[in-house]
Amino acid sequence: MKVYEGGCHCGNLRVAFRTALDPAQMAPRACQCAFCRKHATGAVSDPDGHLEFILKNPDQVHLYRFGLGITEFVICRNCGVYAGAHMPDGEAAIGNVMAHVLDAHAQFTLPTIPVVRSGEDEDGRRIRRRKSWTPSTLVTGSA
Ligand SMILES: [Zn+2]
Structure with missing residues (x-):
């Protein structure tokens, strides 16, 4: 397993993505919902890995919810x-990370794959x- 670190521009929000997968084999997914299109997303994940969001100052991190x-x-x-x-x-949580926020973003060389999820209900979305x-945790502090 390798750990791919990254984060936001100002350093308040950090991520650590642990995976045994090769970035050159992981095609980032470009969800086509209105939010993701506006952010030009390219999400990667690994169900056998681990993802940590590190919120140095949680007051300066927004956990935005919409849709379901x-x-x-x-x-x-x-x-x-x-x-x-x-x-x-x-009891747990799962997540994904945007390849372009990782320090090693240039290693994700496959083109993004557009994906449309708009027809899903909550059960279908959770099952998929x-x-x-990726099993995911939110951590507060400077860890
Ligand atoms: Zn920031």
């Missing part, structure tokens, strides 16, 4: 960067994400 309201879209309030998504799911998203 089941997902927290993790955005730095200070610099405006959208780092990834975090979905509480029972449990298979493909």
Whole structure:
């Protein structure tokens, strides 16, 4: 397993994505919902990895919810960067990270794949994400 670190522009929001997958084999997914299109997203995930969002000053991080309201879209309030998504799911949570916020973004060389998820209900969305998203935690502090 390798750890791919990254974060927002100002440094308040950090991410650590642990995976054994090769970035050159991971095609970032460009969700076509209105929010993701406006951010030009390219999400990567690994169900066998781990994703950590590190909120140095949580007052300066916005956990934006919309649509079904089941997902927290993790955005730095200070610099405006959208780092990834975090979905509480029972006792745990799963998430994804935007490849372009990782320090090693240039290693993700495959073109993004547009994906349309607008037809899903909550159950269908959770079932799909449990298979493909990364076990995820939100951590407060400077860890
Ligand atoms: Zn920031």
